[in-house]
Amino acid sequence: MTADTSLASLALSELARDRALLGRTSTAERVAGILRERIAGGSFRPGVRLSEERICGALGVSRNTLREAFRLLTHERLLVHRLNRGTFVRVLTPADIMDIYRVRRLVECAALRELGDPPFRLDDVEGAVAAGEQAAAEGRWADCSTANIRFHQAVAGLAGSRRTDDLMRGVLAELRLAFHIMDDPRRFHEPYLARNRQIVRTLEAGDAESAERQLGFYLEDSRRQLIEAYPESTPD
Template sequence: MGTTEPEVGGLADDRPLLGRTSTAERVADILRTRIAEGYFPPGERLSEDSIGKALGVSRNTLREAFRLLTHERLLVHELNRGVFVRMLAVQDVMDIYRTRLLVECAVVHGLGEPPYAVDRLEAAVSGGERSERERDWKGVSTANIHFHRELVALAGSARTDELMRSVLAELRLAFHVVDDPRRLHQPYLVRNRAILDALQAGDRTAAERLLTDYLEDSRTQMVETYADLVADEDGEGA
């Protein structure tokens, strides 16, 4: 993959998020979000100088943030070359979906009595539909990530939210490799709406069934697509 420095100018807009207590954890959170939203694709080299300057943090703070994200499998350090956004293996993609099935379905299954607070889910679904009308397939992908993040947030668990932020950011690394994002993401807009409708109707059982089918179908499609792409890249590099 390429080794050009990423576009980091927009990171300066995130500097206020650091407040007066600039910590490696807060920097890691910003970079994790940027990875999840597609600003840093797999194989991209992260420049300490550019990112540190954009966020206004020290080199030591930034290196600690990189270490945290390496532990989360979002980054990889290559000796004498620097820090890069990680390229996933097919097994990684399979494990991501295994985790999603366990966590997301458990969240919906464990919901209490309706009504459910689904305003943010509604915003994510509407955002995806708006991006579809604008033929913004990256926007559709981002809205889909937001939908599943807000779905898990219904559990009201900070620990589960933290887990899913990392899992969904890692999933976005796989999305970046797919060369036809429309085919990958567009069919699931309708299914997101169906899950939302079931929750709005207070039918938790139907929502769980729809979500399980959704994730299993998505896993099959994503693993097959990703395996083909990785095989093609290996073949070109041989």
């Protein structure tokens, strides 16, 4: 049994437990939400084929419901359908990563630029930083990655726009696909913990302009690090 096969079997067991989350009002959106979380968490890694039969059995949903969930996630660029082969977790290209970071700079930096007068409401941002620090202290690097995503979602959330929140949720979910290529998640995520904390301190001091500048350098360093680690060629 290969490592990917073993991981997929474990993911199906986890999906069976997720079945309780669907309740009586099972919908394609809820199925998509469960799969989105499992993909983001690495249960289904980029390039893996998703078995309709096994996922339907694990979640107790119809093929029509699952296929609609697949369509939603394909629209979000998390899955890709290949004719006569099935549905796969998408593999990002370096061009995808460049574009994701372009959007992140446009949204996250603008959220800080438009904050207005201090004090700023930083509860969600602070909570995400604290969660990341706690996860790192306990060696839970996958949870540290999740907390880091929450931090950036919270930064974008300072814009106070539901549309921006929805946009960033999709962008950051797609970005998680790229994180799976990092062989050493601690080496990748740990340096950014201190930078997250520094941005919070700068915002607490009321200096949104400096915080925006710090975030811009941060995003550029992260983008460069991912691009340098990314394979030169990726599957179609």
